[in-house]
Amino acid sequence: EVPRVGPATGSVSVSVAPIRGTSGPVGWLIVARDVSSVRRLEALRRDFVANVSHELRTPMASIRAMAETLKDGALDDPSVADRFLGTIITEAERLTRISEDLLTLSDAESRPPERAEFSLTQLAELTIRRLEPQAQQSGITLTIQAPDDIRVWANRDQMEQVILNLVDNAVKYTPSGGTVTVSVTTENSNAVLTVTDTGIGILQEHLPRIFERFYRVDKARSRQSGGTGLGLSIVKNIVEAHGGRVEAQSEYNRGSVFRIEIPISPNRI
Numbered sequence: 063e064v065p066r067v068g069p070a071t072g073s074v075s076v077s078v079a080p081i082r083g084t085s086g087p088v089g090w091l092i093v094a095r096d097v098s099s100v101r102r103l104e105a106l107r108r109d110f111v112a113n114v115s116h117e118l119r120t121p122m123a124s125i126r127a128m129a130e131t132l133k134d135g136a137l138d139d140p141s142v143a144d145r146f147l148g149t150i151i152t153e154a155e156r157l158t159r160i161s162e163d164l165l166t167l168s169d170a171e172s173r174p175p176e177r178a179e180f181s182l183t184q185l186a187e188l189t190i191r192r193l194e195p196q197a198q199q200s201g202i203t204l205t206i207q208a209p210d211d212i213r214v215w216a217n218r219d220q221m222e223q224v225i226l227n228l229v230d231n232a233v234k235y236t237p238s239g240g241t242v243t244v245s246v247t248t249e250n251s252n253a254v255l256t257v258t259d260t261g262i263g264i265l266q267e268h269l270p271r272i273f274e275r276f277y278r279v280d281k282a283r284s285r286q287s288g289g290t291g292l293g294l295s296i297v298k299n300i301v302e303a304h305g306g307r308v309e310a311q312s313e314y315n316r317g318s319v320f321r322i323e324i325p326i327s328p329n330r331i
């Protein structure tokens with residue numbers, strides 16, 4: 063295998079075989095195959111497996127350390143014991159969330175979504191109502207702008223997950239006193255849902271990476287809030303499986319806009 067030169071690097075797999083005539087070799091058969099995309103996918107898969115094991119190992123290590131300390135006598139100190147048990151529960155919950163998120167991801171990836179017609183506007187309203195208490199608790203005004211009833215042909219559960227993940231982020235990454243606005247509109251033959259917040263924003267250098275699995279701008283802060291870094295990759299997976307696309311714009315310290323677009327009625331196959 064040799065490296066490919068040119069504007070985009072990659073690898074080319076070359077095989078050479080002699081062509082034999084009746085009285086010895088008469089030539090060579092050379093096959094060159096561009097294997098760049100295969101290699102790229104392999105590297106992605108390797109990274110993913112490495113990331114998953116790392117993400118699982120961290121809470122496991124912490125559960126184990128706490129349990130060992132308890133066993134070694136900390137059980138006798140009620141205040142320490144209580145704190146450690148609390149952390150053990152939190153970390154166990156985190157493990158559960160990671161495995162659930164991974165399942166959602168592989169589900170969205172493995173088969174085309176089962177679709178039905180429903181009102182995206184109504185779904186957005188219902189989902190927002192569910193997140194209202196969380197927003198209120200954080201001192202955030204959560205509103206929806208959806209003047210028309212927009213119906214789509216999509217997987218309702220998955221679209222609900224998309225809205226949940228986006229609004230959950232907007233609320234989580236917006237300080238008290240801020241606002242989060244969800245809007246549902248149409249553009250050409252697409253339904254467009256945007257989630258706009260007045261939160262902490264994302265530096266331009268991080269923006270291209272936030273849809274990657276496990277990518278978090280501020281690992282420590284996001285861990286504290288229980289984040290796994292899978293939310294946006296789930297959003298991207300689902301939206302793309304619906305033939306749509308997702309886009310993020312942000313200004314550091316000012317806020318972010320996440321915009322998803324899905325065809326209202328793709329070819330009903």
Ligand SMILES: Nc1ncnc2c1ncn2[C@@H]1O[C@H](COP(=O)(O)OP(=O)(O)OP(=O)(O)O)[C@@H](O)[C@H]1O
Nearest residue numbers: 231232235263272278279284289290291292293294
């Ligand atoms: N609205 C937002 N404002 C600022 N930063 C954001 C926003 N949404 C996402 N981010 C950044 O992008 C990162 C990835 O988001 P993602 O939703 O994938 O993971 P998470 O929120 O950390 O964890 P979870 O898996 O629980 O959603 C976040 O850690 C955060 O740094």
Ligand SMILES: [Mg+2]
Nearest residue numbers: 227231293294
């Ligand atoms: Mg999130």
